[in-house]
Amino acid sequence: MAKDKRKHIGGKVSKKDKALTLLLLSVSIIMVLVTALSLIYFRSQVTSMNITQDVDYDEYDRHYAFISQDLDDAFWNTVYEGAKEEGNKSEVYVERLGKNLAVTYTKQELMEIAIDSCVDGIILEGDESEETLELVDKATQQGIPVVTVLRDCLSSGRKSYIGVSNYNLGGEYGKQIMKLIDKDTQKILILMNMNAQDSSQNIIFGAIQETLEKEGADMKQITIETAAVNNDSAFSAEESIRDIFLDTKNLPDIMICLNELNTTSVYQAAVDYNKVGSMDIIGYYCSETTLKAIDRDVIQASISVDTNQMGKYCVDALDEYITTGHVSEYLSVDISLITHENVADYIIKEDEDEEN
Amino acid sequence: MKRTRLGFNLAIQTKLIFVFIFTSIIVFGVNVFVYLNLNQMINKIDEIYGSNVSLNELAETLSDVQISMTDYLNTKSSDAIEQYYRSEQNYNNLINSLNVTTTNSDMRLMEKSIKNMSDTYLRITNETVQSKRGRNIEKYKNSYEEASELFSYINTYIYSLNNEQFRYNSSNYEILLSSLKYSEVVSLSILIAVALCNIMIIILMTRSITNPLKELAKIANEVASGRLDVELLKIKSGDEVGVVAKAFNKMILSVREYIEQIRVRMEMESAMKEKELTMETHLKDAQLKYLQAQINPHFLFNTLNAGAQLAMMEDADRTYVYIQNMADFFRYNVKKNNGSVTIEEEIELVDNYIYILNVRFSGEIHFEKNIDSSLTSIKMPSMILQPIVENSVNYGIRNIEREGLITLSVYQDNHNICISIKDNGIGIPAKRIREIMEKEVKESESSNDSNGVGLENVIARLQMYFESDDIFVIQSEGENKGTEVIIRIPKAKDGEYHV
Numbered sequence: 040m041a042k043d044k045r046k047h048i049g050g051k052v053s054k055k056d057k058a059l060t061l062l063l064l065s066v067s068i069i070m071v072l073v074t075a076l077s078l079i080y081f082r083s084q085v086t087s088m089n090i091t092q093d094v095d096y097d098e099y100d101r102h103y104a105f106i107s108q109d110l111d112d113a114f115w116n117t118v119y120e121g122a123k124e125e126g127n128k129s130e131v132y133v134e135r136l137g138k139n140l141a142v143t144y145t146k147q148e149l150m151e152i153a154i155d156s157c158v159d160g161i162i163l164e165g166d167e168s169e170e171t172l173e174l175v176d177k178a179t180q181q182g183i184p185v186v187t188v189l190r191d192c193l194s195s196g197r198k199s200y201i202g203v204s205n206y207n208l209g210g211e212y213g214k215q216i217m218k219l220i221d222k223d224t225q226k227i228l229i230l231m232n233m234n235a236q237d238s239s240q241n242i243i244f245g246a247i248q249e250t251l252e253k254e255g256a257d258m259k260q261i262t263i264e265t266a267a268v269n270n271d272s273a274f275s276a277e278e279s280i281r282d283i284f285l286d287t288k289n290l291p292d293i294m295i296c297l298n299e300l301n302t303t304s305v306y307q308a309a310v311d312y313n314k315v316g317s318m319d320i321i322g323y324y325c326s327e328t329t330l331k332a333i334d335r336d337v338i339q340a341s342i343s344v345d346t347n348q349m350g351k352y353c354v355d356a357l358d359e360y361i362t363t364g365h366v367s368e369y370l371s372v373d374i375s376l377i378t379h380e381n382v383a384d385y386i387i388k389e390d391e392d393e394e395n
Numbered sequence: 396m397k398r399t400r401l402g403f404n405l406a407i408q409t410k411l412i413f414v415f416i417f418t419s420i421i422v423f424g425v426n427v428f429v430y431l432n433l434n435q436m437i438n439k440i441d442e443i444y445g446s447n448v449s450l451n452e453l454a455e456t457l458s459d460v461q462i463s464m465t466d467y468l469n470t471k472s473s474d475a476i477e478q479y480y481r482s483e484q485n486y487n488n489l490i491n492s493l494n495v496t497t498t499n500s501d502m503r504l505m506e507k508s509i510k511n512m513s514d515t516y517l518r519i520t521n522e523t524v525q526s527k528r529g530r531n532i533e534k535y536k537n538s539y540e541e542a543s544e545l546f547s548y549i550n551t552y553i554y555s556l557n558n559e560q561f562r563y564n565s566s567n568y569e570i571l572l573s574s575l576k577y578s579e580v581v582s583l584s585i586l587i588a589v590a591l592c593n594i595m596i597i598i599l600m601t602r603s604i605t606n607p608l609k610e611l612a613k614i615a616n617e618v619a620s621g622r623l624d625v626e627l628l629k630i631k632s633g634d635e636v637g638v639v640a641k642a643f644n645k646m647i648l649s650v651r652e653y654i655e656q657i658r659v660r661m662e663m664e665s666a667m668k669e670k671e672l673t674m675e676t677h678l679k680d681a682q683l684k685y686l687q688a689q690i691n692p693h694f695l696f697n698t699l700n701a702g703a704q705l706a707m708m709e710d711a712d713r714t715y716v717y718i719q720n721m722a723d724f725f726r727y728n729v730k731k732n733n734g735s736v737t738i739e740e741e742i743e744l745v746d747n748y749i750y751i752l753n754v755r756f757s758g759e760i761h762f763e764k765n766i767d768s769s770l771t772s773i774k775m776p777s778m779i780l781q782p783i784v785e786n787s788v789n790y791g792i793r794n795i796e797r798e799g800l801i802t803l804s805v806y807q808d809n810h811n812i813c814i815s816i817k818d819n820g821i822g823i824p825a826k827r828i829r830e831i832m833e834k835e836v837k838e839s840e841s842s843n844d845s846n847g848v849g850l851e852n853v854i855a856r857l858q859m860y861f862e863s864d865d866i867f868v869i870q871s872e873g874e875n876k877g878t879e880v881i882i883r884i885p886k887a888k889d890g891e892y893h894v
Contacts, residue, residue: 060599060602063595063598063599063602064599066595067592067595067596067599070588070589070591070592070595071592073588074425074585074588074589074592077581077584077585077588078425078428078585080581081429081432081578081581081582081585082432084574084577084578084581095500096498096499096500096503097498097499098496098497098498099496099497099498099499100497101497102497102504102507132497132498132499132504134501134504138501139501139505139555139556139559140551140552140555141551141554141555141558142551142555144551148548151544151548152508152512152548152552155511155512155515155516155545155548156507156508156511156512157511157514157515159497
């Protein structure tokens, strides 16, 4: 019996001992695990820096250069985004040429760079200048296909033109003007680019006139005037528009803007000179400012081009030419009208785009 | 329990060395790992602006080409052409390392553009140099202009790329720097974790060394405090502690064995002593029985009865009384031979004896009784008073000239009942009293000339009967001053006398 008792005591002691040993063992194992995990984490931390060292990139089959006069314009940005998006689908990288350069080059210089960089295709905001014409031809000679967008370079060797039908655009402007015309309307002012050498503005002007006549406006009472806005040098457009507003006696009843920059400037000037309500404005494109202005009823309507579609068509045209050797000369892009009624949809869309 | 763990049979020193080496290796390994990683990071930080350096080199070589070409066009010197070819070769080598694929990374795309433009540029500069050689003035002037234009474009590209890369590298540098700080924290926590882990391991390992020691100490303490029935140590290791524990176990076992041996021996000894004592008692008992059997009382009693009847028939009254007393004297022996009697019966016996003696010695002995009759029913062993009286007669008053007197008193003294037998004889010297009390009187000496029951026997029986040593006292005040024998019958344990 005494032996049993002693055994019992011994068992108790060793049980406690075992528990302590187990505890210590488990703590050590946890520590080892923690250390190992930390080391692995540490290692991955170090190696992951390798990845940041080398830029993460994808390779593409073709390289297109996208050249526009203005690098910061929201309109061109969305065109470019559309092109880039479409390019991603077909292994094409579209580069916004000049964007990352320390020096601001002209469109022509960028064309030179694109040609010398041996890109696979050029998307160009065209114009009818001699220099551009030559450069397009030079590119064509070196086997680089060029498509023009929004503005054509008609007599050059460009493969295709992607743009709005100016006639349709003018028609749409006309319709909007008709809606705004009342018995007091006397003067309609169309802001035009002073240095534009192509005929697009003329076509728009003509189409507006034609539409107004067709719709039965009283053309004896109403005069349609054009104002040339100098957008050749920096800030000049804004100054020209301010000049118009300063001439208070000759202020128009309806003002038509044919590009985004002018729309924004006119809107700002209307607010600054307290002309909201006394002057109707029809804008161009759906930049954030314009949408806000439509929402506040400062701008009554804006005519927008489907810029995404425009970019998409550019890449499609180049792809088609490179793969088949042929492409249609003219691709038309849809026009849409933004008014106070449907502006909410665009604002939501903008927000979504920003979030994306 | 036959657990055999690795290193369980190693010496403590080896174990400790193993523990320290093991933990040191862990710490060292982790340190090396952390150090290498941190080093790698620092190297990366060093390398971060490497791309800028190589771009600067590219730009310098490009301007070397341009300068040497211009120099050649200006001077047509062979030094210049040599310089031109050398720098052209260098530039070619440099641009060959540039990216040529189309990617969505702006910087790599710029590299591609630089590479393509540079190819065009070199082609044009070569044309220019060729035209200069061929003295085609108009062509080389045109080509030079073209080349210069391209040179400025390439420079812009390199400059822009350099800027981009610098910006990118700077942000990388920031990230690296912050992650370096972060890594310091991580590595510090790893080191702390490892240190804690090491402490655990050291505790675990040293416990295997110290635990047996602790157990040993605990059990040694118990043994030291006298507990020998402790549990034996479990020997888990083969190190020094194990050896000590084994020896300790052996020691405990041996001590237990020796104690057991001593216990057995002592038990045997005490048993033997007990046996010896019992034997002595038995001997005494036998002697007593023997002494009492010395007289054949039945025969004497019957004979004396017959004599008494004869005396009565012959009208010899005195003879009849005498013989009757004799007969009573011996009947007492027959009746109370063993067991106990009352004091009264003992006194009757003494009366009988004195009567007989007075007849024999013609009334020389005066006998006085001084008896508290309330005490006479107390029990006592038989044949006690008569031998004492016989002694008083034989040794006390027989040989004196004066009249002999024996006084028998029974009285209560404190808690004792005292029976006193006093004579006025010659007395006993103190030496003799001591001898009697210490039983040094020889049997033969004392048995002489008596009816067989000696004093020693009386004393022994009294002591045995009342389980008391000082029951029997002999007092004598000197020569011719008489002797008094006092029997103190003690009160029994329950407060009663033997009744």
